[in-house]
Amino acid sequence: xxxxxxxxxxxLWRLVRRxxxxxxxxxxxxxxxxxxxxxxxxxxxxxxxxxxxVPWWRxxxxxxxxxxxxxxxxxxLEQEQLLREEAVPFxxxxxxxxxxxxxxx
DNA sequence: AACTTGACGTGAC
DNA sequence: AGTCACGCCAAGT
Numbered sequence: 001x002x003x004x005x006x007x008x009x010x011x012l013w014r015l016v017r018r019x020x021x022x023x024x025x026x027x028x029x030x031x032x033x034x035x036x037x038x039x040x041x042x043x044x045x046x047x048x049x050x051x052x053x054v055p056w057w058r059x060x061x062x063x064x065x066x067x068x069x070x071x072x073x074x075x076x077l078e079q080e081q082l083l084r085e086e087a088v089p090f091x092x093x094x095x096x097x098x099x100x101x102x103x104x105x
Numbered sequence: 106a107a108c109t110t111g112a113c114g115t116g117a118c
Numbered sequence: 119a120g121t122c123a124c125g126c127c128a129a130g131t
Contacts, residue, residue, distance in 0.1 A: 005128090027113055039126050040113035046128085047112050061113065068112040075112085093119085 008036055012046055015105075019058040021086045023103040024096055026062040033105060057082040058103070064095035 011034055019025060027047070028040035038046075043059075044067065050056045057079040061067050069076030084090070089097040 031113090038128095041111070041126055042113085042128060044112040050112095056112080059112080062115090066112075072112085079112095 004036065008034060008038065009046060009049075011035060012043065013051060013054050016047075016050070016054050016056065016059060018105065019055060019103045021055075021058075022088055023101050024058045024060050024083070024088060024098060025103045026098070027059060028062055029102075030059060058086075060096050060098065062098070064091065064098040 012030070015030060015033055026040065027043040031038035031040055031043045040062070047056055047059060060079075066076045066079050068079065080094075083096060089100045091097050
């Protein structure tokens, strides 16, 4: 028996891998897409253990910020840089313009 | 087993 | 537009 947690993790990595370059999705919306929905907070916890082949930087908070910055400022900057390289639109406030580049499966 | 901590979201002010 | 309080719930201590 695989376990519900591991299956959810697999599904999560599958979903994130489907996000095209130049687009983003929020933690909460990602959770809603799963067979057994998870809250944004839980998705965030799981993202911390994302395999290296998962484009974790395309997942942002609902308001277009990087909550990761509170704990790891370095990682936050890396995320912003990666998104800018993909031509993701930013607002003057430094947040991602999520309404202009959100991924819808 | 109890308590704390967040890679979040929402609503109130 | 920016804060804040609160609900959320898996993991860590």
